[in-house]
Amino acid sequence: MTARTHDLSAITAFGLIIAVQPVRAVTVATAIFALFANQLGGVAPDIDQPTAPFWRNLPIGKFFGKEIDRLLGGHRFITHSLLGLVLFGLGFRWFLDVLHPIMTKVDIHIVWWAFMVGMISHLIMDTLTKEGVPWLLPIPIKFGIPPLKRFRVTTGHLAEKIIFITLFVVDVWYIFANYSHLVNIFHHIS
Numbered sequence: 001m002t003a004r005t006h007d008l009s010a011i012t013a014f015g016l017i018i019a020v021q022p023v024r025a026v027t028v029a030t031a032i033f034a035l036f037a038n039q040l041g042g043v044a045p046d047i048d049q050p051t052a053p054f055w056r057n058l059p060i061g062k063f064f065g066k067e068i069d070r071l072l073g074g075h076r077f078i079t080h081s082l083l084g085l086v087l088f089g090l091g092f093r094w095f096l097d098v099l100h101p102i103m104t105k106v107d108i109h110i111v112w113w114a115f116m117v118g119m120i121s122h123l124i125m126d127t128l129t130k131e132g133v134p135w136l137l138p139i140p141i142k143f144g145i146p147p148l149k150r151f152r153v154t155t156g157h158l159a160e161k162i163i164f165i166t167l168f169v170v171d172v173w174y175i176f177a178n179y180s181h182l183v184n185i186f187h188h189i190s
């Protein structure tokens, strides 16, 4: 899947989770950091791809992208597994713990969850593609839905575009269906 689809699926997943949660007070800083972390989590597994936008946008990103790719075992390897999810989760938690003393207004628990939801949505979306996802590494089997490869999505092709539009429609529906819930959340932002 392309980074664009991953970004959209990350925010969609996060939005749907917020919709079923009771309204709770969060600060503006928490809301901003949570959104940022959610988008970061949505593309984080693809740091193992030298051509990922993540690397393309850095001045010497191409070089680093290639090196990281080699270190992580190539595309769709450790970063696309439950093991990678745990390692990224622990790493991001550590990063937030370090930052917490200088950003006391941020609820790092929510920010961490936003990141994890983004990352999980990435793995689920990639599971729908032809390449599949090695969820159970070090067991080197790639899983896909549906199990028959030819019914799965090819990155960038029509099926992905249909998924993108569907997610977009879900988001628009979501905003209208949960309008009062969302307004309530913003009322509680301080």
Ligand SMILES: [Zn+2]
Pocket: 001, 045, 046, 080, 122, 126
């Ligand atoms: Zn991926």
